[in-house]
Amino acid sequence: MSSKFTDDSIELRNFMFPKMETYNKNSLKKLYNHLDKTTLKNVKIVSYEEDIHINNGVKKDLSSPYMGNKIKEYVNGKLEKIVTCKLMIGMLNITLRVYYKNEDVKQFISRLIQYIRFISSITDISLINLEINYYLTDFKKLLNKNITLIKDQVNSGSCLIKGTHSAWINIWRKEEILKVTLHELIHAFGFSKYSDTEGLIDHYNKRYNINTKTITSDEAYTEIWANILNCYLISQTTKKDPLKFFITMISLERSYSIYLAQKILHRKGINKQDINKDTHVFAYYIIRAEIYERFSKFIDHCEAKNKDYINIINGNEIIQFLLNNNQLKQDNRKFNNINKNKFTYKTLRMTVNELSVF
Known part of the structure; x- marks a missing residue:
């Protein structure tokens, strides 16, 4: 069975590698070992x-x-x-x-x-x-x-x-x-079943100057765990240091998620429009990037508060974690001189790492 990346994945990986900050934290190794014992x-x-x-x-x-x-x-x-x-x-x-x-x-x-x-x-x-x-x-x-x-x-x-x-x-x-x-x-x-509070919705409306009645922050939680599990499963396709491979892929996803969210904020900043009008854009991109900026603390939170890391027991606990996140910084300089016709700019896909299966 093939363990190659898709062409789009290879292009994005090459684009993100120079921008990547290796995220080699003990909490990440601990999570890998937990998944490895499944x-x-x-x-x-x-x-x-x-x-x-x-x-x-x-x-x-x-x-x-x-x-x-x-x-x-x-x-x-x-x-x-x-x-x-x-x-x-x-x-x-x-x-x-x-x-x-x-x-x-x-x-x-x-x-x-x-x-x-x-x-x-896994649970x-x-x-x-x-x-x-x-x-x-x-x-x-x-x-x-x-x-x-x-x-x-x-x-x-x-x-x-x-x-x-x-x-x-x-x-x-x-x-x-x-x-x-x-x-x-x-x-x-x-695994990610909980409901947003009015306080959380108001928090994000004020923080990012949006006007929405629904945030669906559980989509951010769901997506980041899908990223984690995808990276783990891809890491199992190699026998040569799968832990290192896992850490590299997570590092790429973290850097890419923040880049992608800043790109969306850049477009919103130019046009002053509600980014959460038609679907769950805000949770998929912005809240997920906020979590990635405190990724080690997120993993520690999941270990301490959830069942088997992934399964939320008390929704109020994850809501409090989200409230404690920092606002994502907008960095328009990244996009002022970028070629906006390239796939690496135009894509809205949410992950870098993807196995070829067709």
Whole structure:
């Protein structure tokens, strides 16, 4: 199985390496050792059906409010094949559906099962039934001339919780597909379940001069943990000092997250518009960068206050941590003379490190 990075990932890694501050903290090593001791649950493949044509009556679920119309039209018109894989990981019943055009999806499904197996093994879960639909499109998250960021530029997946024991996930981009899977599974398993307080919402409205009734800070928590787990799982593809590899990747993600947030603040500063108008831009980019600036303290907090690092026990504890973060400094000098036509500037993807699975 390939352990290479995607071309976009390589370009971003090369761009960020000179800007990277190596984040070699004891808390990070301790977290790595904790993840490394995970006892993986048993996997049983129940069935695998390949190359069934959609026109045989298989319906696509495109009901997610975060999937843009352009992507929906492409999915309906172009993705004519489906692979369905049913499996069990421990006591979790999983149905994977991959809608595709002409990709070889076997490597993707194999890697995907590794990812799902790991995250479902790191702490207790109550979920019994899980369905994930993958729509393999080449749409990327990119800036355009419009200043307000919308779901077409930001969102790649969604999760619907059904009752207490079932979840339904849709993912519609090949870009960051494994990391997005981790993100949506954190939601599905309820690891990041808490609600913002009025005090927290007011805090961010005043700090960044925005006017929004919802912050959804749990998206920042979810995304940063998806980053961490993705880096750990990629580190396991090498036998040569995986801990060092993990630390390097986390350092890249930290530097990139701050760079990305400053880029968004730069655009907002020029145009004075609400950056949180259409989707959870503020949490994904700004709050996440604030957390990364105190990343060692964040990991210490997760160890002390959560179950198995990742599973929040008391939402008030993480809210207090967020309130204690520093305001992200705006650094427009980084962007005054930059080539704004390059991918490294235009991209809105949330991670640097991505394994090639297609």
